[in-house]
Ligand SMILES: Nc1ncnc2c1ncn2[C@@H]1O[C@H](COP(=O)(O)OP(=O)(O)O)[C@@H](O)[C@H]1O
Ligand SMILES: CC(=O)OP(=O)(O)O
């Protein structure tokens with residue numbers, strides 16, 4: 001009987017999952033799926049690795065919660081993959097705080113520590129932690145493993161990790177942590193596979209999805225990133241503001257009489273592409289819209305991404321390789337193209353035909369910077385971590 005792990009990737013706009021066979025050195029995907037709680041009837045859809053539909057379940061919204069959907073996933077795995085032994089469930093956990101620089105088995109103590117980090121990722125942490133409770137209630141003996149978005153950035157050091165506030169706050173853990181690390185880790189590994197000469201070069205990875213951040217890599221390790229203590233910092237996102245004059249927050253509280261909770265809601269849920277366009281948080285909708293406000297939101301997204309790529313290049317002392325990933329980075333040639341044009345002064349030249357076709361290498365022959373498009377795979381990174389944790393335990 002082969003061993004398998006179930007991986008849950010709870011993001012801000014979706015819950016993705018994958019079931020992996022871990023009997024060989026490299027995990028192989030058995031099936032993948034999506035849990036959609038936002039529709040009128042929460043839905044679970046499972047597909048084969050090739051994308052064929054395997055299973056779909058709808059729940060009546062009344063009385064249903066995502067716990068029912070997780071029970072459906074476990075039921076499906078038992079039914080269809082009963083010839084595999086489910087060894088663990090691996091979870092993407094957005095915030096690991098100062099303590100976790102690698103994956104860890106979830107115990108009551110670990111869970112309590114992770115729950116305490118909720119104020120540092122209020123949009124994500126509860127959504128990441130909830131399935132751990134639900135699954136423990138259904139299968140109390142099943143090993144659960146937490147894999148952190150912050151872990152990859154533990155290689156980051158001062159001054160990049162430091163905020164310019166009194167030092168005593170740093171001792172209390174107030175510093176730049178960075179996120180999307182499971183994605184950056186996967187992409188860094190792919191760069192080493194597809195273009196080994198680039199693995200040691202000055203590289204910026206742009207993870208542009210519903211959440212968006214950049215990572216500067218030297219020798220494949222994170223040396224700087226745009227997200228900070230929370231996943232609110234840095235680039236313009238679907239509904240998040242990204243970097244904003246801190247004076248704005250004070251003004252909103254002191255003069256607009258908004259509470260701290262109101263400001264938090266504004267910055268996490270009502271800002272970014274949604275707030276600027278007034279139309280949608282979804283890049284596809286904005287690119288298809290003829291409205292001026294949609295174009296202005298996209299223009300700001302592009303300007304901020306470009307500015308921050310230059311910041312990352314400054315940390316690195318130059319730029320040899322730029323990689324696009326995440327839903328927008330992988331699919332939106334209309335976003336990659338103007339970012340490339342604005343970075344011409346750094347030697348970036350994007351080949352229009354290669355970009356339109358979404359090729360793996362989209363830089364032109366005259367480009368001083370290799371520009372790549374690499375689809376991310378956070379689920380595979382988590383499966384690899386789970387396999388390693390289980391092997392260390394054996
Ligand atoms: N073909 C496409 N063209 C433009 N944007 C796209 C395309 N496909 C997906 N996106 C955008 O990617 C974003 C979602 O990214 P994704 O990485 O899947 O999100 P999450 O952060 O939830 O993992 C959305 O803004 C969506 O509009
Ligand atoms: C950390 C983060 O922003 O994640 P997501 O892209 O899933 O929102």
Ligand SMILES: [Mg+2]
Pocket residue numbers: 011012209210211
């Ligand atoms: Mg994501």
